[in-house]
Amino acid sequence: MKFLKKKISIIGLGYVGLPTFLVLSNVKKNKKYLYRVEGIEKNDSRGRQIQRNFYDKKIWIKTNDKIFSKYLNEAFLRKKDVYINTDLEKIKESSIVVVSVNFDFVNPSNSSFQNVKNLSKELAMKIKKKTLVIFETTLPPGTCDKIVLPVFRDILRKRKMNIQDIYFCYSFERVMPGKNYINSIVSNFRCYSGINKQSKTVCKKFLKTFIDYKKYKLTEFEKIIDCETAKILENSYRAANIALIDEWTKVSKTMNVDLNSIIKSIKLRKTHSNMMWPGLGVGGYCLTKDPYFIKFATKNFFKKKINFPMISNTLKINKSMVKTSINYLISKIKTFNKKRFLICGATYKEDTSDIRFSPSIELIKKLKSKGGKITIYDPHLESDKLTLDKVNFTKNFKPNFDIIIFCVAHEKFKQLSFKNLKKTLIFDLNRVLTDYQKNYLRKTGFKDSQIVTI
Secondary structure (H helix, E strand, C coil): CCCCCEEEEEECCCCCHHHHHHHHHCCEECCEECEEEEEECCCCHHHHHHHHHHHCCCCCCCECCHHHHHHHHHHHHCCCCEEEECCHHHHHHCCEEEECCCCCCCCCCCCHHHHHHHHHHHHHHHCCCCCEEEECCCCCCCHHHHHHHHHHHHHHHHCCCCHHHCEEEECCCCCCCCCCCCHHHHCCCEEEEECCHHHHHHHHHHHCCCCCCCCCCEEECCCHHHHHHHHHHHHHHHHHHHHHHHHHHHHHHHHCCCHHHHHHHHCCCHHHCCCCCCCCCCCCCCCCCCCHHHHHHHHHCCCCCCCCHHHHHHHHHHHCCHHHHHHHHHHHCCCCCCCEEEEECCCCCCCECCCCCCHHHHHHHHHHHCCCEEEEECCCCCHHHCCCCCEEEECCCCCCCCEEEECCCCHHHHHCCCCCCCCCEEEECCCCCCHHHHHHHHHCCCCHHHEEEC
8 A cells, every 4th residue: 555645634633643743744755745644633722722823833832852843843834735623524535544632531420431432433434445543542451342443333334334444453652752752753662453454554554654663663463452451561560660669769768778879780780770760750641540541441341340459559659659759858848838949840751841740740739738938940831831829930040949849850950050059958859960960069068968869
């Protein structure tokens, strides 16, 4: 199957859909763009604002990834071939449809089943024969087999079509916002599966047009549920790794041992190199919910009651992980009332503007409740994105605070010079400061007791 000048529709232009949209709009063959790319958002206030931003050449997701900015600026110039709308009707013209919409399966009162069914119904009613449909949204294992495909089969049958008339696949995303936003798509291992051999073949050909597959292997699963499960197990492992270190962070303070040095020595072994570091907490939209999906799937799709004690405890530990840092701060600070705090970093992750489930925000709320006067410094965050009462924002790093807390390892923080910084207690809760910065502080009169790491 040839993809030259084929039209692609990306449904959902959030933190995953937008970079996917940009990557595909910049795929070239023989120095010519390969695809016409359409981004589709909901016809609501948010979706219409995203559409306006695009045509006004405004970036609505802030990042310091230079490739992201370059691709977006190029997309602005290709209005005939790269565009955004709020109407699914045009997918009738698309040869490839990529679904990148989030569905909330964690909240018991949500209508995600219905949302998935509704979107599947709309797609099945509009797509033409031989369309490649790829769901890349993280889903509870079994969602495609139990929810999505039955809808497709039913609607296609009413259109006098068969499920074999389209290519249906699942290939979960591994997008990582930050300075390597775009490269996290093109230079990353990818998994995929489909309803039949032909669907898998077409999907693989498509993935190979934009992924560096010679360096990053494409893994084909026999069944779609295997591919869905791979993402959930992967993120469950990552979440459990973090929860383990939180336990050791607590005990290291009791025993007064240098946990960072200990982990550094362990990570020298290649088999242990992915051990996590101590940190402020778990945030973002993936690790905070994805492990739960296996429990959801077994209960709702397979009618089995399985406890999953490790996953349950992992989510519980990670949800309260910020308390470890808060208790540590309490042990070091005599009184919080009227103390001036500068919080460096409020996003959940370095070099991104994403604040979803940010542990920094939980920390800020706790410090406020204890009477602290809070100012936030985050170069990636606009003040109107946070709705916190009696919290100030600054666009520059300022030295006139009683306590400075580094929460997020933004690249800009690692370049701070710390000139004129005196009589300040510094907490590094996420391995933000470099050895050079800490040594500079010591040379300018800071004692080790004034530069505290978790």
